[in-house]
Amino acid sequence: MRRSAAPSQLQENPFKKPKFISPARSHPSPNEEVAKLNSDMKLFEVTANKNNFLQPQNYPRICNFNLPTEECAKGINHGDNYREKYCLEASTKTTLDLHHTVHSAPKEITVSKGQEKPDSLVKYFSVVWCKASKKKHKKWEGDAVLIVKGKSFTLKDLEGKDIGRGTGYKLKELEKIEEGQTMMIGGKEIEVMGVISPDDFNSGRCFQFGGGCSAVLSSSQAAKKSFSNPFKSVCKLSSKENEQNSSQNCKPRHDPYAPNSLVMLRPDKNHQWLFNKNCFPVVDVVIDPHLVHYLRPHQKEGIIFLYECVMGMRVNGRCGAILADEMGLGKTLQCISLIWTLQCQGPYGGKPVVKKTLIVTPGSLVNNWKKEFQKWLGIERIKIFTVDQDHKVEEFTKSPFYSVLIISYEMLLRSLDQIKNVKFDLLICDEGHRLKNSTIKTTTALISLSCEKRIILTGTPVQNDLQEFFTLIDFVNPGILGSLSAYRKIYEEPIIISRQPSASEEERELGEQRAAELTCLTGLFILRRTQEVINKYLPPKIENVVFCRPGALQIALYRKLLNSQAVRFCLQGLLENTSHLICIGALKKLCNHPCLLFGSIKEKESSSTWDESEERNLYEGLMNVFPADYNPIMFTEEESGKLQVLSKLLAVIRELRPAEKVVLVSNYTRTLDILQEVCKRHGYAYTRLDGQTPISQRQQIVDDFNSKYSSDFIFLLSSKAGGVGLNLIGGSHLILYDIDWNPATDIQAMSRVWRDGQKHPVHIYRLLTTGTIEEKIYQRQISKQGLSGAVVDLSKTSDHIQFSVEELKNLFTLHESSHCITHDLLDCECTGENHTGDSLEKLPVSRNCQLGPHQQKSASLKPLSMSQLKQWKHFPGDHLNVTDPFLERIRENVSFFFQNITNQTIAI
Ligand SMILES: Nc1ncnc2c1ncn2[C@@H]1O[C@H](COP(=O)(O)OP(=O)(O)OP(=O)(O)O)[C@@H](O)[C@H]1O
Ligand SMILES: [Mg+2]
The missing domain is CATH 3.40.50.300 (P-loop containing nucleotide triphosphate hydrolases)
Structure with a gap:
């Protein structure tokens, strides 16, 4: 197979041609420059096709563009409407506005004096900058985005932070700024590397790609690795194995042309180039017809989605996914189908992609998972091990027998060391919404696992809190949104500002575009379907x-509680913030049944802290409202x-x-x-x-x-x-x-x-x-x-x-x-x-x-x-x-x- 460029080069930044070049470098001749530009443009054509971020998209989006045409024609079933959607989106093209670079000597832009003209168009440039100095050998200090609006400019670093500002410049000079130009602005020397379109600025893409792919990728440790290999652990083959690349392995496990077959997307050339180093024949991955028979249409699409995510087919080098289907849509079955498929099959020579899977779930669902495995696959096909008091992780580690480990979040913390010793190829976190807080132990424990194929399952919407959203995204695809501080500046702040009633039209628009871009980016690996x-x-x-009339005793007690000193103090704002919670708690108990309130009062009265307790002000005199012989054990329904x-x-x-x-x-x-x-x-x-x-x-x-x-x-x-x-x-x-x-x-x-x-x-x-x-x-x-x-x-x-x-x-x-x-x-x-x-x-x-x-x-x-x-x-x-x-x-x-x-x- 001929290889034309290193994969890392394929991720070249399309907005900024050269990356971070020293100002002291010798400038190329115009001819060289044009030649470089042409090659960059060629490179970009490849990138535009490979790089999912660059595609305008609708959700959910399929982002591979090399679907073999014969496959389209043969009508292999990639899920309902799948092929249609795919083929349609494959035609989407991204265009790039590249300008010829002209280099000029640095000069300080002058501040205008009284030459007023209304603010004109806003322009955006990707630049490199360094502090102004007379040194001969300068070093650029970083990439930045220059925003020029009328006579003012703002310089932002790639984390979105302002690093320079100025107003009152000469309009003519700011209007003249062009690519390749070096100049002094606000005490900094900058070189303009490229023009950023308003669209790319508003969407925030320029921060990631305007020199910023590095910004996105460098912030997280995990992201430092340029590519993750979905086959790394399972598919390393000895040369002997390589030779034995026998045709029997290379047949699909199930017939892709059988009616109703569900066939996964074939890897495109880029994927093959990256992950099929042994040049195995590409084999169709076909979902077991036994399962397909039961799958609902949305589940088929869900499996295709999960497959493409964990295989790194949706976002280059990223193998994470969030399946956020509403409750009851069968997220478990979709995962079971995925596990079963990857454990038996793979696109390269049919080699399985996954050997061991770790499923972490709330304690009450550990056995439910086991049951679901048995329900859909029986007990023979796949061997699962559930961890409980009597069945420790060691048993799983020692036995080659089991391929799936199901464990509760609590147990995971307790057995983290043993778990870390196992090489898991796939990690599924059920009810994974709990990982939204990056500082809690469970999240840090799971982050510490080396497994790259990570799936979060959650029935709860994940976008309600942008901070938590970041944590979940960063867990499945580490580093994809850059550092937390960059994310805050580029996405969270503009989005939140735009939602405030006081937001200007401009802020509103920017916030909306950033939100759309964030949805676009993350929509590649988040899937949510609703109950419908x-x-x-x-x-x-x-x-x-059903609005139930309260009983007579409830009304009498309710009135008494509302007249208590505690409630009166609350209403005057005199008490601590927690006091109203005690009052609310008492009223709620009363609504359920007066005997609950009775029990609470008795309990409090007999405690040694009664005299100083906050409840005293609330419960005072309440006992007199209960009948003298009231016995909570003998409660009646009428009460x-x-x-x-x-x-x-x-x-x-x-x-x-x-x-x-x-x-x-x-x-x-x-x-x-x-x-x-x-x-x-x-x-x-x-x-x-x-x-x-x-x-x-x-x-x-x-x-x-x-x-x-x-x-x-x-x-x-x-x-x-x-x-x-x-x-x-x-x-x-x-x-x-x-x-x-x-x-x-x-x-x-x-x-x-x-x-x-x-x-x-x-x-x-x-x-x-x-x-x-x-x-x-x-x-x-x-x-x-x-x-x-x-x-x-x-x-x-x-x-x-x-x-x-x-x-x-x-x-x-x-x-x-x-x-x-x-x-x-x-x-x-x-x-x-x-x-x-x-x-x-x-x-x-x-x-x-x-x-x-x-x-x-x-x-x-x-x-x-x-x-x-x-x-x-x-x-x-x-x-x-x-x-x-x-x-x-x-x-x-x-x-x-x-x-x-x-x-x-x-x-x-
Ligand atoms: N295709 C199907 N045919 C019949 N029953 C199904 C199908 N898919 C799932 N189920 C059943 O539907 C029920 C709900 O599935 P599951 O527990 O996976 O939902 P969920 O998406 O995980 O919901 P939650 O968010 O509440 O956990 C289960 O009993 C499951 O066996
Ligand atoms: Mg569930």
Whole structure:
């Protein structure tokens, strides 16, 4: 094979021809210069085709341009619409505006005196600079971007920092600046290396490529390596092996021309040049038809995407990916298909690309992964090892038998040394959103692993916080966005400034373009599909928000709490910030059941710190409101509005759908205790999973519940402890007994039942106590404030939320006369009489993404907005014509309902 240029040369910067040349160098003759320019242009043609960053793109984008034409013609299946998209995008060309270089002697640009003319066009140049000096042998100190606007200029280094500024220059001189020119400006000597187009400046690309590929790549250690070799560990062949390049190895493992076959993209010439050093024949990589049979269309595309990412086909030399599909879209199956494929196949001589895979996942999902492997591949095809108390990593290390290691994040930290001794070729971090903080131990531990093919799986949107976004990106593709400080200057700051109401038109435009560019860059290796892609495979979902009237004891206690000294002090802004959290906590407990409050008071009173405790001001006199003989163990359902509704709801489900099961969710273990007691009293068989459930038992509990032979009627679930990633499709009714500040916690819980494999229509009930703090939290969840990005992930709690005194006043008000203050706030024209709204799907969605609206495609698993809620069907509890049989039975204790039905294809 003929090799024309070193790969590193192929990454040459297209914006700036020569790189960092000393000012003392001898200038080439004009002819030499033109010759150099031509060769640079040729080089660039190659680069433009190879370098993914340079392509204008739509998401998701396929960035290889050498698809063998015969393959296009043969009609190998690269996933739905794949080839079409591919061929279309392959025609995209990037153009470059290259200017002839003219060198001139340095001269100081003069400052103009009173020669005023309105600011003209802004121009951008890539330059090199050094401090002004009379020395003969100067050394350029760095690359920079020169921005000339009218009579002023700004010089920015490639991290986006200002390193020089000046105004009042002569317009004519600044207008004359051209490539090759050397001059003194603001006490610095610069040489203009090239012209940057406004587009490249606004997108921020010039900072990475305007001498800046180096800026991007040099900042991270990992990025210092110019290329990573996806085959390094597995494909090193001895010369003997090389000789034995037998034809039997070189046949695809599965027939690429069979109907419905799913064939991966063939590597292009550049990839082959880089990674097929042994010149093996290129072999089609074909997904096992056994798996293809089950794959949904979006999963096929997902596998193609993952394959191209980890093979370094999407971004040169980068092997990371983020699969951020919404919850329940089958991220696990997509990864299993990838692992199975790479473990058996490869494009060069059919040699497998991956020997060992490490999957890190929350403890509660370790066995779920194992189960999914078995579900899709059986127990023979692939040997997996799960780490737990009895099965240590050493066992895996010693045995050649296993190829996949599944371990929890906690165990990973404990066994990091052993893990580091194993050469893993592929690393998958499930629920990888937790790696968003680069300083936490788990992230640093994972970064320390040498594996280059890294995949993050997450159901949570990743763009809500640009800092966290950086960390996730930098984890999968280290260094791709440059250093954190450069990223802040080039992307984060302009984007955030542009989102502020005070932003000028110019700032807004710049921020938008930088955001678009960032999306473009990262869109190459981030894939997110929304629930809609799977809706058609799912049964209908009926969501209800049920406003339950509080019981008499609850109202009396609520009033007393609001009149307490603690609340009054909070409202006067006299107490510490944490005090309002204690008040909020007490009100929330009360909403769940007064006996919880009773228990807390008793506990506090008997503690030695009672006299000085903050709760004293809150609980003072409260005991007198409880009946004298109140016994929390003997609690009654009537004492809590929600518990009454729950009890009736369970009874009607049991009666009308005896074969169906219920998932009952609370954020509090003590509340789960009460709900468990209710189950016992009514004789309902139940099972329970909370923070205390040993990890080793969790999957078994889930499996038992999901089994059709299970006699359990109720699954008691602590959403925070165990909600993430679980499949609870055995249940088709899900009741959220209490509400969390963070909408993501509730959405997580709701997605446990409405997912692939669910056979029954799904009923979701969110219980809220009318007029109380629960309604306020709900409003906060669905109002703009709740969506501002502060509360969209699970780690954020009310501790992170700051309240103004105004907000506290609102939180600490009980609205006794309203049927539903949430409805009152909606500005709805209806009188509360059975308002039937439009379909939700038609409505625009609120944005909760810092990268801007182009990221948002659907409303499916986003927190609702107020305007969306208004479109839900809604009616008061005493409405005469409640058609839903379940709601009909509970309405006596309900003041108001909201209901929305998704996928209504059949009568419910
Ligand atoms: N093609 C398919 N056909 C049938 N069932 C499927 C398919 N793909 C996935 N499933 C099932 O759907 C369920 C959800 O899949 P999975 O747990 O992988 O979702 P996920 O994307 O990881 O969601 P989460 O973000 O909640 O973890 C699993 O029970 C899985 O077996
Ligand atoms: Mg999952």
